[in-house]
Amino acid sequence: MAKIFTIGFSGKSPDAFMDVLNAVRIRTVWDVRLWRTSTYVPFYSGEKLVAALGTRYEHHPEFAPTAEILAGYKNGKITWPDYERMYRELLATRHPTAGLTPDNIDRVCLLCMEKSAMQCHRRLAAEYIAEQFPDIEIVHL
Numbered sequence: 001m002a003k004i005f006t007i008g009f010s011g012k013s014p015d016a017f018m019d020v021l022n023a024v025r026i027r028t029v030w031d032v033r034l035w036r037t038s039t040y041v042p043f044y045s046g047e048k049l050v051a052a053l054g055t056r057y058e059h060h061p062e063f064a065p066t067a068e069i070l071a072g073y074k075n076g077k078i079t080w081p082d083y084e085r086m087y088r089e090l091l092a093t094r095h096p097t098a099g100l101t102p103d104n105i106d107r108v109c110l111l112c113m114e115k116s117a118m119q120c121h122r123r124l125a126a127e128y129i130a131e132q133f134p135d136i137e138i139v140h141l
Contacts, residue, residue, distance in 0.1 A: 002106035007141040010115040014043040027107035032063040062096035
């Protein structure tokens with residue numbers, strides 16, 4: 001059975017973040033953020049993650065929400081249930097798993113900022129991936 005993981009970096013020191021990834025033997029971190037910057041914790045900006053993770057880091061904007069969906073939710077104009085629906089519809093039109101195999105996604109970790117996966121698109125992305133492939137286990141770190 002393949003495993004995919006999700007992690008939010010909010011509240012995690014760089015050392016704690018790396019320790020968690022190494023403890024569960026993450027093969028590749030997929031950054032699924034729309035913008036790969038972090039003004040408050042520069043370590044989590046794309047370039048710094050590349051330096052820290054090397055070839056274990058990949059940016060996957062095909063799993064990111066659109067700026068409109070994200071802004072609507074952050075501004076309170078879109079409820080979480082609406083965000084979920086819109087994001088799932090977006091993935092259905094993008095087909096971001098086309099060409100992937102279970103081997104491609106085994107021990108991949110979807111990275112975003114939110115501390116909890118409950119109201120974060122990384123959970124929805126992981127669920128979408130699991131729907132495309134049988135026998136996928138999702139682990140939220």
